[in-house]
Each structure stands twice: as structure tokens, then as C-alpha cells.
Amino acid sequence: MTTSQMLKGILEGCLLAIIAKGETYGYEMIEKLDHYGFTMVKEGSIYPLLLRMKKQGLVETSQKQLPSGGPKRKYYTITEKGVEELEEFKLRWSRMATSVSHLLKEEFDG
Amino acid sequence: MDKLSKKSERFLDSLQLYLASSGKKEAEAKEIVEELRDHLTEAEQRGKSVEEITGDSPKAYMEQLSKEVSFDFVMVAKAIGVILFGAVSLILLTDVIDGGAELSLIQIIGYPVLFIAYVLSLAMVFRYLAVHQLNKKKEMIMLGIFSLVKGILFIAIITIDRVIESPVIILSTFGNLLTALLAVAFIVGASIWAKSWIMIVVALLLTLPELVISFFDFTEETGLIMKSGFIFGGMILFLWITHRREKAKEAA
DSSP states (O other), X not given: OOHHHHHHHHHHHHHHHHHHTSOEEHHXXXXXXXXXXXXXXXXXXXXXXXXXXXXXXXXXXXXXXXXXXXXXXXXXXXXXXHHHHHHHHHHHHHHHHHHHHHHHHHHHHO | OOOOOHHHHHHHHHHHHHHHHTXXXXXXXXHHHHHHXXXXXXXXXXXXXXXXXXXXXXXXXXXXXXXXXXXXXXHHXXXXXXXXXXXXXXXXXXXXXXXXXXXXXXXHHHHHHHHHHXXXXXXXXXXXXXXXXXXXXXXXXXXXXHHHHXXXXXXXXXXXXXXXXXXXXXXXXXXXHHHHHHHHHHXXXXXXXXXXXXXHHHHHHHHHHHHHHHXXXXXXXXXXXXXXXXXXXXXXXXXXXXXXXHHXXXXX
């Protein structure tokens, strides 16, 4: 697994977590990521991931008319499969986070 | 509705061109372009620029997105088929009117190979233009050179055909009539399928002058000059009418 693949995997998990909190759209996801401190994420990089997640059946989309008129906006909701994937991601992440902090702590103490 | 900056519009246009010339599914491509338009509109309202969305390389970003959009094999096969058979129909039709179709082996193999190579390389040129975002002038020059090369290759086939002898198929009167009917049927069918007049217009431009001139007693030279004048004039007229219609549509 290359570094960028690992980062993509983490970003994908975070996007799933955000969509799991309720229906949302691209720009709002970026704002939420920003809010949690993910300022290093390039705004455009979420769209290839969202396309793939949709193809894998982790999320569903629907087009909705905005109250202000104008073009329709694409909203994402999580699917059952997406919820399962999110649970697996949480597990993977906590295992990895534990190992990393364990390692760093030992180094620090030693 | 807020307007996007020219730079953002240009990026979206390029992305659409890139996806289309990569043979990607039209509906999926349109969806992602519209989604990015929505994103860019919000981002620009907050003072961000298109670079913050695409990163340093629009090229890399387009490739990244393109990888996630499905390839439309059926559509690409259909498009190549229509262009190929359309071109063959036009060539045969003009041959029949010009006194009977005669096809050599070199032509039968050469034309299809040339047309498929043409379609594939045109897609490559469009992708190059989309990714590199050249200015209009450079774009026109590139497309100009490209059609020049295509013209030279076309003439090359005709020349090779004259120099090297290969088996020739000469059609009977009935064969000619059948060929003409099939060609016309294909051109009309393909035009209805593609909802475009272009093939019918080209067919008329290539055949009508020949028919009209053959009624009069012109010298060969006068006939040729009149014919090419008619074809070029007609093509320019057609492009002008289409252009005006598009403009009227945009204004509406």
C-alpha cells in the first residue's frame, strides 16, 4: 500500500462518517472536514473518492432543487453497505491508531 | 444565479471535453461536471479559486476523475461505426453518380483504416487540448494541422492506388443502383439516429453539383471549378446557419 493509497483510505472513511451523520453535499463535506482540522485535503480530491464510493454502493445520491432556484444539487446518503464499511473502517483505524501511539509512546519513554 | 469566473468555466469545459473524448459515459460525465460547477460556485463566493479545487495540475485532476467514470464501449463502437459507414457511403455515392463505383483492394482496406485512425487520433487531439488549455489561436492551428495531415493521407491512398495495381471490383448497373440505395438509406438512418443534418448536407453538396453540371455542356475545367465552388460555398453557408441557430438558442 503506497502512502497516497493509505491517505485515500483514511479520507474515504472520514467521508463515510460525515455522510453517516445525515444527508450532505460536496461543498458541505469540505466545510465539515475543515471544521475537524483536515485543512490539508485539496477540495477537489473528494470527488474521485465519492464517485468510487457510489460505484461500490457505499453511498447513494439524489438531485434536489435548491430553494433559491438555479441548478440542482447532488446530495449523498449512506447505504446499509456503507454503514457496514464504516464500522470496519472504525475497527481498522482504532487498531492502527493504537499501534502507532503505542510505538511512539515506547520510543518516548525508552 | 451567480456566474462563475472565466477560468472556472474553462476548466469545466475542458473537463467535459476530456471525458467525452476519453469515451466516458455521457450521463456520468455530465453529473460530475455539474457537481463541480456547484462546488466552484460556492467556493468562488467565498473567494477561493479553481486551483484550490484542482490542485497544482488540472491535468492530473482530470485524469484522476476520469478513472472513476465508466467507459462507454457501446457508444464508442456506435460512433466509430457510424463515422466509418457514413464515410464509405459518401464515397460510394459520389462514385456511383460519377459514372459507377469502382473499388480497388487498396481503397477497400485503406479508407476504413484511415477513418478509424482519424477518429482515434482526433480523440487524442481533443484530450491534449483539454488538458493543456491552449489559447484559441493555438487550438485552431493544431486542429488545422491535424486536418491537413488527414487530407494528405487521403490523397496518399488515392496516389498509391493509382501507382500500385490491386484487384478492382467494378459494379454492374444493378450493383450501382443497390449501392446508391444502401448508401442513401444509411446516410438518412444515421442522420436520424444522430439527430444531425450534417451528413445529409455533405451528401447533397457532394452529389448535387455533379448531377446538375452533367445536364449542361460545360468543359471539364469549368465543371470542376463550379463544383468545388459549390461545395465550399455550401459548407460555409451550412456552418453559418448552424452558428446563427446556436446563437439564437443561447440567447433564448
